[in-house]
Amino acid sequence: MWLTLTKSDGAKTAIDFGKVLHLSDHKAGTQIVVNSSVPSKENGAPTPLVLYVAESFDAVVAALGAKKVKR
Secondary structure (H helix, E strand, C coil): CEEEEEECCCCEEEEEHHHEEEEEEECCEEEEEEEEEEECCCCCCEEEEEEEECCCHHHHHHHHCCCCCCC
16 A cells, blocks of 8 residues: 655655554654665664654554554
């Protein structure tokens, strides 16, 4: 499933959520960890690709149709 979201710099982006590992709530919106790696700035070691989007965690989860866990 693809969703169009707004990156923290204001640019629109489309993300393939079939390749997303997990989402986390973030003070500026939502942190998205993608099943891909990029070289780290420090030593070039592969690190997970992390994207930050302006949409709230709850809005992204609702768009994905995720179910809440009952306590």
